[in-house]
Amino acid sequence: METIQGLSPEQEVVIQKARKRVIESIGKNLDLYGITQSIGHLYGLLFFQNHPMTLDKMGEAMEMSKTSMSTGVRTLVDLKMVNKVWEKGSRKDLYEVELDWFQTFADFFSLKWRKALEINLSALRKSKTELRNLCEQSPDDAALQAVLQPDLDKIDEAIRYYMWLDRLIDSFESGDIYSLVPKDIPPSERP
Amino acid sequence: METIQGLSPEQEVVIQKARKRVIESIGKNLDLYGITQSIGHLYGLLFFQNHPMTLDKMGEAMEMSKTSMSTGVRTLVDLKMVNKVWEKGSRKDLYEVELDWFQTFADFFSLKWRKALEINLSALRKSKTELRNLCEQSPDDAALQAVLQPDLDKIDEAIRYYMWLDRLIDSFESGDIYSLVPKDIPPSERP
DNA sequence: CAATTTGTACAGTTTTTTCTGTACATACGG
DNA sequence: CCGTATGTACAGAAAAAACTGTACAAATTG
Incomplete structure (x- = not known):
């Protein structure tokens, strides 16, 4: 101290x-x-x-x-x-x-999130490709399709989420986030 | 499996x-x-x-x-x-x-952030009050003021940050966040 | 209501992480 | 360019966390 x-x-x-x-x-x-x-x-x-x-x-x-x-x-x-x-x-x-805690916050989560995002997105895409190939190989195999479809749907939804997260991180880094959630609000609007 | x-x-x-x-x-x-x-x-x-x-x-x-x-x-x-x-x-x-990973994400960070926010904000406010009281007790004590002012400034800035974080969490919980950062963007705008 | 199944509390064990002291490479001041 | 001060790598000790097996309480079914 x-x-x-x-x-x-x-x-x-x-x-x-x-x-x-x-x-x-x-x-x-x-x-x-x-x-x-x-x-x-x-x-x-x-x-x-x-x-x-x-x-x-x-x-x-x-x-x-x-x-x-x-x-x-x-x-x-x-x-x-x-x-x-x-x-x-x-x-x-x-x-x-x-x-500047705003900066600290933005840096901290940008760093962590981006790291996880890149690795997971890459794994998701690789697996998606493999499953899609398998899917296209036997388009008439009903049992196979029944197993693959849920997996592909989940993967697509996960990819969609990560694409969104990527844009959220961008808004942290660019400061655009502060236009939706301003650093300060007028006293009259305070709770 | x-x-x-x-x-x-x-x-x-x-x-x-x-x-x-x-x-x-x-x-x-x-x-x-x-x-x-x-x-x-x-x-x-x-x-x-x-x-x-x-x-x-x-x-x-x-x-x-x-x-x-x-x-x-x-x-x-x-x-x-x-x-x-x-x-x-x-x-x-x-x-x-x-x-729904969007929901999972929002819940996860709302939970964590809110928890830290409440505890830290409460500590910051309590300390701020104590320091302000001390400040008002001896308004003419230059040495004291010189020490207190930086502390009070830092605390105020930290409080300002947490007030912002609180509103950010609100936007996660209400879904307002998706108006700044939409879940999907048109194909033409994709990178 | 009894019999049995299911989830978890708890204590002990194993694994992981954090912390320290020494030893050393680096860099700066004289 | 030498001597000393400084930061960190590394190995081992200490602390914390994760995991397991047993024992038991809660719950459901017949």
């Missing part, structure tokens, strides 16, 4: 407690997104840091090994949730959170 | 292979969504089943214990990816996949 200068102990306690609540909440819930609780906790720590942080400081604050900080922060950088920062005159690597 | 009647061995091999490819791809990639590979595999198995399936059949097909099937299928039902089905004259529970 960042050291705080020139405050009374009471003030500091309040601030640390307020920060801690948010950090732990974030840390716990990032776990729903497939991020370890410790890494989520690290993310929360960096969130309240007002200056880029070194691996050593992180290890100190988290009471964990520098190795863990290294791997943890690398995960966060890969997910574009944290950025590496250079500072002249220091040979240490520095890191800070990406504060 | 579902038994197939009245087909030549060659035909059966092709079909099983095509199915297996898709099942394994789905199983592996659901793991990106925080679902165990075995449970993902179970989901894939159910996907190609043309009739609801019992726990015993699943265990047999997956070569796993019935206990695992029970917990696995419960996870999938909780996520609304699989539905429980009743059939007269059988005392076994039967399960089948939700074939």
Whole structure:
């Protein structure tokens, strides 16, 4: 936790407690997104840091090994949730959170979804081709057709879904999503 | 895997292979969504089943214990990816996949996101109140203000993001999302 | 209502993942 | 160009999660 200068102990306690609540909440819930609780906790720590942080400081604050900080922060950088920062005159690597959560959100799910999409779509298409070939080979084999048709229908519907997901991801990446769901709405429309 | 009647061995091999490819791809990639590979595999198995399936059949097909099937299928039902089905004259529970992947997608992320949203928003708001109170208590304490302001700004921005996410989830649940990103697009616009 | 079948709770085992400490390659400052 | 500081690969230890078998409670059928 960042050291705080020139405050009374009471003030500091309040601030640390307020920060801690948010950090732990974030840390716990990032776990729903497939991020370890410790890494989520690290993310929360960096969130309240007002200056880029070194691996050593992180290890100190988290009471964990520098190795863990290294791997943890690398995960966060890969997910574009944290950025590496250079500072002249220091040979240490520095890191800070990406504060634009809209961007973080878009990057995170674009990355994950696109990855799954590509692999699954490719498997679906390959299998579809094979089944269609088999289908065309024996167009009069009723038993075969009866088995193939449901499979082909399911595969087609799955492909349809992935084509849609692909366009949804596009809208995340382009920012078009914010025209349907604006970042802000006028106060009068708020619930 | 579902038994197939009245087909030549060659035909059966092709079909099983095509199915297996898709099942394994789905199983592996659901793991990106925080679902165990075995449970993902179970989901894939159910996907190609043309009739609801019992726990015993699943265990047999997956070569796993019935206990695992029970917990696995419960996870999938909780996520609304699989539905429980009743059939007269059988005392076994039967399960089948939700074939509407658009619905599955919407349910899955609505559930997860809403859960994290509620907890985090509540923590953010509680901490915001505490910090604002502290802020108002000593409006002339420059050192204090300097520390509080960045924290409050970050919290406000995070709240803004969650308010947006809340509306995004609403659009998933209401189906409004499909007006920005239609399920289908005309062939002429396809890439 | 009894007999039997079915699903799951639970404890223990196995497998997987996370975390640490050391050792080392790299890079920067002097 | 040397010396030191820094990040990470790797192997092993610790922790967590997945899986199984048994035992039992709930439910359905005759």
